[in-house]
Amino acid sequence: MKKLILSLFASMLLTTALFAQAQTGSGTANPADAKVKFVKETIDFGKTELNKAVTIDFEFTNISKEPVLIETARASCGCTTPKWTLEPILPGKKGKVTASYSANGVGQQNKTIWVKFKGIDQDKELHLTGTVTAGSK
Structure with missing residues (x-):
């Protein structure tokens, strides 16, 4: 009886994994991953002082043949402003998303930027992390 239950459980896990892979098409985590390769998807800006702006570039390469x-790109809050390469990025060429963060809160920060590529329904997530200190007085 235990073997039957274990076999059923294993079958359910395998079916779930195969279904999840089928949902993404090629098995990649995000359809954009088949077209672009970011140097880093999470960048830690380290420490900065309160009310000092931080600007980070998320660079990527077009790895597709088109x-x-x-x-568009949008941020998780109004304190982060994304800008991006506006022209089409040719195969093998580089583009970037620049995130400017206005450090207006003390403590650990974790901001998300969602990037929408033409022809891809799922946004690509980028993360900006770091710590904001009160600064010297």
């Missing part, structure tokens, strides 16, 4: 275009 041009890619960023339609």
Whole structure:
């Protein structure tokens, strides 16, 4: 009886894994991963002082055989402003998403930028982390 239950459980896990892989098409975590390769998807800006702006570039390469275009990028809060390469990025060429963060809160920070590529329904997530200190007085 235990073997039967274990076999059923293993079958359910395998079916779930195969279904999840089928949902993403090629088995990649995000369809954008088949078109672009980011140098880093999470960047830690380290420490900064309160009310000092931090600017980070998320650089990527077009690894597909066709041009890619960023339609839009949006941030998880109003304190982070994304800008991006506006023209189509040709195969093998580089593009970037620049995130400017206005450090207006003390403590550990974790901001998300969602990047929408043309022809891809799922946004690509980028993360900006770091610590904001009160600074010297």
